[in-house]
Amino acid sequence: MRELLEWLKSQKGGVSTYWEFQLRALKLRATEPEQAACLSLLADIAGRFADKYYEEPLPVDAAAGALDRLGKLLGKAVENIEADAATRLRVLNEISVSELEPG
Amino acid sequence: MTSIAAKERGQKIAEIMFKAGAIHVSRQQPYILAAGWASPVYVDIRLLIGEPELRQQAVALATDWMKEALQTSAFDALVGAETAGIPFAAWIAERTGLKFRYIRKRPLGIGRNAQVEGGAIDGLNALLVDDLTTDGRSKLNFVRGLRAAGAHVEHILTIFYHDAFPDAGVRLGQAGLTLHALATWSDVLAAQDDGQLSTQDRQEIERFLSDPVAWSARHGGRSA
Numbered sequence: 001m002r003e004l005l006e007w008l009k010s011q012k013g014g015v016s017t018y019w020e021f022q023l024r025a026l027k028l029r030a031t032e033p034e035q036a037a038c039l040s041l042l043a044d045i046a047g048r049f050a051d052k053y054y055e056e057p058l059p060v061d062a063a064a065g066a067l068d069r070l071g072k073l074l075g076k077a078v079e080n081i082e083a084d085a086a087t088r089l090r091v092l093n094e095i096s097v098s099e100l101e102p103g
Numbered sequence: 104m105t106s107i108a109a110k111e112r113g114q115k116i117a118e119i120m121f122k123a124g125a126i127h128v129s130r131q132q133p134y135i136l137a138a139g140w141a142s143p144v145y146v147d148i149r150l151l152i153g154e155p156e157l158r159q160q161a162v163a164l165a166t167d168w169m170k171e172a173l174q175t176s177a178f179d180a181l182v183g184a185e186t187a188g189i190p191f192a193a194w195i196a197e198r199t200g201l202k203f204r205y206i207r208k209r210p211l212g213i214g215r216n217a218q219v220e221g222g223a224i225d226g227l228n229a230l231l232v233d234d235l236t237t238d239g240r241s242k243l244n245f246v247r248g249l250r251a252a253g254a255h256v257e258h259i260l261t262i263f264y265h266d267a268f269p270d271a272g273v274r275l276g277q278a279g280l281t282l283h284a285l286a287t288w289s290d291v292l293a294a295q296d297d298g299q300l301s302t303q304d305r306q307e308i309e310r311f312l313s314d315p316v317a318w319s320a321r322h323g324g325r326s327a
Contacts, residue, residue: 011139
């Protein structure tokens, strides 16, 4: 998951970034099964954003904001990899109700 | 080399795009294209679909291209790409008498789990039709789906090709695909814009097109 975060930091946040992120996150579940739930939730968020903007204009501010939000969510998940079960569950719940664009 | 007929067709398509209001320029708030490039323009070909006169003109021009292409390529079917490629492919198929199918972005996930709809595609020479091409990635996704279903696909037709950035042609070429576009940026710049673009808009587009990579880097997009 740390490598996924490093990859994300190198991206500019076009729709292709989110499709690629989704693929990478889902694939990573095989090698990091203990993070599978978190990776699935992050993949869902990225996929929803990509689907929304696939055929709509993506303004530069929205792109930057979404990339920042996804990076923060993934960063929080990485920070808490070794945390206790209650903390990890709290992070999962936070991710599960998050979207990449402002509500 | 682009033929005179192709240039005329390109300019006519560009003029139709202007009449439909399909070319949006945002000098203050650039758009981020799928591959991460920043651009001052967003092209919405779907606006052509809604207006009878404009869509009829666009489809007639696409059908002319199709009839020329059929002289050298034996297409069996036109496949519309979800979503805006679907109506264009259907209208061209209607005018040429070719089979019509459409392809989803991804398999449905239930039932037959089909990605291609409208009938079998196995063994058919298919022309993928879409409204717009930017970096070509979504076209590759559609072609993978078609090939997995047994179709032969070597050609793609789009109404407009956002040909400012270098990636798409190479990417599609590596997959054995040739992209055909009815209009590109050179057609848009050469066309009568029907008062849609201000002088500043046109200058911004010209600045962008003179060095799209540098423009992108200066406006929050990719730089390489």
